[in-house]
Amino acid sequence: MLGRSISRHCPRCGSKRIFANWAALKEFCPTCGFKFEREPGYWVGALIINMAVALFVFLVTLVGGIALKWPDPPWNVLSAVTIGVMLVVPIVFYPWSKGIWMAIELSYHKLEEKEQFEASLRAADGAPTAEG
Ligand SMILES: [Zn+2]
Structure with a gap:
C-alpha cells in the first residue's frame, strides 16, 4: 500500500x-x-507527516550546511536556504503526504x-x- x-x-x-x-x-x-477522506479530521495525519518531512529536510539542510562550512558557516545563506526549504517542501510534498497517510491509516484501520x-x-x- x-x-x-x-x-x-x-x-x-x-x-x-x-x-x-x-x-x-x-x-x-x-x-x-x-472514499479517501474516511472521517472528519482525517487529513490531520497527512499534515503531521508533511510537517515531519519538512522538519527533517530543514534539519538535514541546516546541520549539513553547518558541517560543510565549519568553522565559519555562512549564516545568512543558511538562513535563506532553510527558510526556502520550509516554504517549498510542504507544498511540493503535499500530495505524497496524503497518499502516505492513507496507506498507513488503511493498514491498521481496515475498511x-x-x-x-x-x-x-x-x-x-x-x-x-x-x-x-
Ligand atoms: Zn482504488
Whole structure:
C-alpha cells in the first residue's frame, strides 16, 4: 500500500487516476470507489507527516550546511536556504503526504463493512472489490 501511495496511486486498488490535478485528490477512487477522506479530521495525519518531512529536510539542510562550512558557516545563506526549504517542501510534498497517510491509516484501520459496501456501489464495474 505504501508503494502504491508513494507512486500516487490508490492505496486500496492501485488505480492511477486518483488525483484531479497535481495536488488535488479526488473524493473517491474512480476504480474501486474508496472514499479517501474516511472521517472528519482525517487529513490531520497527512499534515503531521508533511510537517515531519519538512522538519527533517530543514534539519538535514541546516546541520549539513553547518558541517560543510565549519568553522565559519555562512549564516545568512543558511538562513535563506532553510527558510526556502520550509516554504517549498510542504507544498511540493503535499500530495505524497496524503497518499502516505492513507496507506498507513488503511493498514491498521481496515475498511468497515459499510465503507466496503458503499465503495462497491461506486466502483467502476459496480462489482464488490476484494479487500486489501
Ligand atoms: Zn482504488
